[in-house]
Amino acid sequence: MPERASARYALWAMKLSRIAFTLSTAILATATALAQGKGSLRIAAIDVEGGQATLFVAPGGQSLLVDTGWPAHDGRDADRIVAAAKQMGLSRIDTVLLTHYHSDHAGGVPQLVARIPVVTFLDHGERFRPDPNSPVDYDEYLKIIATGKYKRVIVKAGDRLPILGFDAIALSAAGKVMNTSLPGAGKPNALCAKAPTPTEDMQENGQSLGILLRFAGLKIVDAGDLTSDRERLLVCPANKIGRVDLMIVSHHGSDWSSSKVFVHSLQPRLAVMDNGDHKGGSTSVIDTLKSSPGLEALYQLHLAPPAGTKNPGGTPQEGPEHNASDEFLANTAGTDGKRIDVTVNVDGSTDIRNERTGATKHFAKR
Numbered sequence: 001m002p003e004r005a006s007a008r009y010a011l012w013a014m015k016l017s018r019i020a021f022t023l024s025t026a027i028l029a030t031a032t033a034l035a036q037g038k039g040s041l042r043i044a045a046i047d048v049e050g051g052q053a054t055l056f057v058a059p060g061g062q063s064l065l066v067d068t069g070w071p072a073h074d075g076r077d078a079d080r081i082v083a084a085a086k087q088m089g090l091s092r093i094d095t096v097l098l099t100h101y102h103s104d105h106a107g108g109v110p111q112l113v114a115r116i117p118v119v120t121f122l123d124h125g126e127r128f129r130p131d132p133n134s135p136v137d138y139d140e141y142l143k144i145i146a147t148g149k150y151k152r153v154i155v156k157a158g159d160r161l162p163i164l165g166f167d168a169i170a171l172s173a174a175g176k177v178m179n180t181s182l183p184g185a186g187k188p189n190a191l192c193a194k195a196p197t198p199t200e201d202m203q204e205n206g207q208s209l210g211i212l213l214r215f216a217g218l219k220i221v222d223a224g225d226l227t228s229d230r231e232r233l234l235v236c237p238a239n240k241i242g243r244v245d246l247m248i249v250s251h252h253g254s255d256w257s258s259s260k261v262f263v264h265s266l267q268p269r270l271a272v273m274d275n276g277d278h279k280g281g282s283t284s285v286i287d288t289l290k291s292s293p294g295l296e297a298l299y300q301l302h303l304a305p306p307a308g309t310k311n312p313g314g315t316p317q318e319g320p321e322h323n324a325s326d327e328f329l330a331n332t333a334g335t336d337g338k339r340i341d342v343t344v345n346v347d348g349s350t351d352i353r354n355e356r357t358g359a360t361k362h363f364a365k366r
């Protein structure tokens with residue numbers, strides 16, 4: 001080999017080995033990141049004692065908090081949200097989405113913003129005037145917005161959520177549901193023929209800004225307190241949503257929501273219910289979830305209210321057997337505030353940790 005050609009060969013060999021080194025370093029970094037759960041979508045179902053506060057953290061670190069729990073209680077719920085946020089590596093919450101203005105969802109806004117920076121609020125717009133139950137919380141929220149420190153965006157049904165880091169769409173808002181079907185969904189639904197048509201909800205619940213997130217080929221639904229009348233519009237006569245992987249159970253498991261036609265049409269593989277020890281967790285809803293085709297696990301933030309308890313406006317509880325088994329209960333008694341933490345991995349598998357037991361269960365992609 002002539003000397004100049006040999007020198008050129010040596011140079012190429014060196015370049016190739018550098019490329020190989022860079023590639024192997026990148027592969028190693030990716031493997032390490034995967035092992036550490038990086039690239040995952042993380043979800044914390046925070047216990048706010050029968051309200052909602054669900055924190056989503058995207059792989060890039062962007063955060064979305066769905067609802068803020070109750071007011072009062074010395075800022076108990078805001079403290080729990082901030083503790084979860086810090087454990088998840090957050091120093092601020094990018095977006096707070098208020099599903100609706102009832103106390104157990106929007107009541108915690110003033111305490112939250114006093115404890116952690118928030119950038120943007122999303123909501124369904126003006127409160128539903130016929131409902132007498134929300135003016136205080138709505139007015140307090142408007143006062144926070146009026147400080148000018150926060151951006152407020154009103155979301156309509158069918159809108160893609162205007163936030164970075166998440167692929168999410170509004171299923172419902174301000175009493176309406178999205179007009180179109182999600183890709184791959186929209187087939188006529190045979191379950192509708194036998195499903196009752198509920199009367200129209202005349203409270204804030206039916207106005208809920210319900211969302212569907214997509215990540216790693218999975219669908220995650222969180223419909224707030226959306227009531228059965230609007231649920232029916234989403235799945236009848238055609239199922240606009242299709243099957244989902246994870247359901248944050250609507251309305252804390254109250255039987256005003258989570259109708260059989262809704263749950264059995266969506267066929268969640270995994271479900272997390274944010275009930276309290278004296279709120280939600282209706283026997284009929286738990287039975288509906290347990291009998292839903294393809295359900296692999298139902299997690300509850302609390303043991304359902306005891307037999308004989310009557311949920312507000314709902315049917316009586318029937319007994320302790322109408323619960324998930326102990327390993328799936330975050331709180332079995334009292335108000336300890338234990339969480340359920342969900343990690344959706346980039347390969348579509350899911351890990352769910354019960355903070356009370358410390359146990360994590362792995363669920364393969366469907």
Ligand SMILES: [Zn+2]
Nearest residue numbers: 051104225251
């Ligand atoms: Zn609620």
